[in-house]
Amino acid sequence: MPLFPTERSVRTTPEGLLWEPCERWVRGVKGEVTVVDSRHPVLVWEPEGIPVPRYAFPREEVRTDLLRPAEKPPTGTHTGSTIFYDLEVDGARMANAAWTFPAADLAGHIAFEWFLRRDDGLDHWYEEEEEIFVHPRDPHKRVDAVRSSRHVQVEIDGTVVADTRRPVLVFETGLPTRYYVPVEDVRLDLFEPTEHRTSCPYKGTARYWTFAGRADVPRNIVWSYPEPLPAVGAIEGYLAFFNEAVDLVVDGERLERPVTLFSKSLTK
Incomplete structure (x- = not known):
């Protein structure tokens, strides 16, 4: 591997998504329940909307037992034909809290809606031991x-x-x-x-x-x-x-x- 790589590690999918592996340990918590505990997240940028990254996580690093098929899935909110899930924790149900991307590159990954969701998303997100807010920080932004x-x-x-x-x-x-x-x-x-x-x-x-x-x-x-x-x-x-x-x-x-x-x- 060259000492100074000249190419970014960002990949492009046919749907227009950009994604990149991330080495940070990321956790998402609702109440006292850890819903996401991932050491293999990926950052995803969608081609439309506000240009900020979102995290997607391997299914095996998500509490999929807390996910339910969405009762009222939205349309046109994310790139491609997505599948939405409601999240149920301690009897409380959060509508459309998670979804999957249609890209083959991201098969087996689940993303969580937390950008601008202050009241009905997960309570806390952490990178390593530092809490992060609003959306993941873009590694290509200073x-x-x-x-x-x-x-x-x-x-x-x-x-x-x-x-x-x-x-x-x-x-x-x-x-x-x-x-x-x-x-x-x-x-x-x-x-x-x-x-x-x-x-x-x-x-x-x-x-x-x-x-x-x-x-x-x-x-x-x-x-x-x-x-x-x-x-x-x-x-x-x-x-x-x-x-x-x-x-x-x-x-x-x-x-x-x-x-x-x-x-x-x-x-x-």
């Missing part, structure tokens, strides 16, 4: 939080709401650079906290603020990670703005507003 001395200004409708020379820049594969600003350098008196929360498998759980002025901007335009994951600890307590909806001036250069997968979700 998220780096880098301290900087760039001069960053944020404007909303011509008003400077943040001005700093000590930002932390977050470089995340596939997304525009996010500029995190110390709270002392933000006009926080112009914003109101909201109850909105989101979770990220790379950064943690974020809280949000909405602009209190009259400008026509989306709600929840500002966010912060009060307890970020260790890999991005530099952003703790810093605030970031959606580049898609504010004006950013970096070292005197006004940046173009990007269009991203978040653009449509920014509602006014």
Whole structure:
């Protein structure tokens, strides 16, 4: 085997699925019951929808005795003609909690629905001894939080709401650079906290603020990670703005507003 491989280990199926073996020990737990205990998972990317990986597991590493044929299987939610299962644990039944992919490469594997299922999916997922959230982390994606001395200004409708020379820049594969600003350098008196929360498998759980002025901007335009994951600890307590909806001036250069997968979700 070459010391520096030049090809990724990702395979492609005729159905358009991408998949890759993973060497992490992955477990999924519901209540006190371990439903998945796998040392041979695979990561699967579907060709449509949000481009995040999901895990699929060999059947022998899944508590298939807890799976029941789905009473009301959905249509069009995953690639190909899938078979869905309900999960029954301690008398509670979770509809369409698991499914199989039609690809021959993935025959004998079962995937579990946990992306965006906070209430009716499994309670906890672990890679080795570390709990993971939202969806598996993509091994081909980097998220780096880098301290900087760039001069960053944020404007909303011509008003400077943040001005700093000590930002932390977050470089995340596939997304525009996010500029995190110390709270002392933000006009926080112009914003109101909201109850909105989101979770990220790379950064943690974020809280949000909405602009209190009259400008026509989306709600929840500002966010912060009060307890970020260790890999991005530099952003703790810093605030970031959606580049898609504010004006950013970096070292005197006004940046173009990007269009991203978040653009449509920014509602006014």
